Amino acid sequence: MYKVSWDRKNNSILLDDKTDEKDQIVPPRPVFFEELNLLGFNKYWDYPKTDAPLLWSIGRRYFYKGGCIAEAKGGNIYESPELIVTYKGRLKPVDVDRMIRKNKESLYVIQNEAIDFVQDTYKKHKEKVDYTAVAFSGGKDSQVVLDIVSRVLGPDEYVVIFTDTGMEIPFTHENVEKTREIYQELCLVGSLQGSKSHYV
Known part of the structure; x- marks a missing residue:
């Protein structure tokens, strides 16, 4: 640790x-x-x-x-x-770039531990569930989880669920839209309040 x-x-x-x-x-x-x-x-x-x-x-x-x-x-x-x-x-x-450079080796190890954890957990439970889902809030933590899961599982092996509570800040909505652009092959389920978009 x-x-x-x-x-x-x-x-x-x-x-x-x-x-x-x-x-x-x-x-x-x-x-x-x-x-x-x-x-x-x-x-x-x-x-x-x-x-x-x-x-x-x-x-x-x-x-x-x-x-x-x-x-x-x-x-x-x-x-x-x-x-x-x-x-x-x-x-x-x-200086975020400098911080990342100084922590690069540690971040690499942490990332690989997380990838191994997701891989092992998926293998252990995939036969027990109908579908694997990633809860996505549009924030930094769920963005990292989505990135790690996307490195382990194919886009047809899970769905991403976003729920707009109506209390999100504008950045959250921007990030959800950017995430849809980056992960185009994923099934992103949810909708943005006040938007005509409904993702399925």
């Missing part, structure tokens, strides 16, 4: 099975400018509106170059959270 540590110099993370216990962190999630704007961090920091992540979050704490620079406390749909900010200045986006 790979451990996660900070790559402080590059405002990034490293995957390594030899990471020292004291350097190991809980896997953070990337934070994009939309979240920072929504919470009100744009009052404290200058940052670009970019597709790349700007910060990392563990729980409700926000990290930049491996250091905690803010925390959000309280708040709900009607009230803004209290923001405790310890850093003032400009945020530079994460």
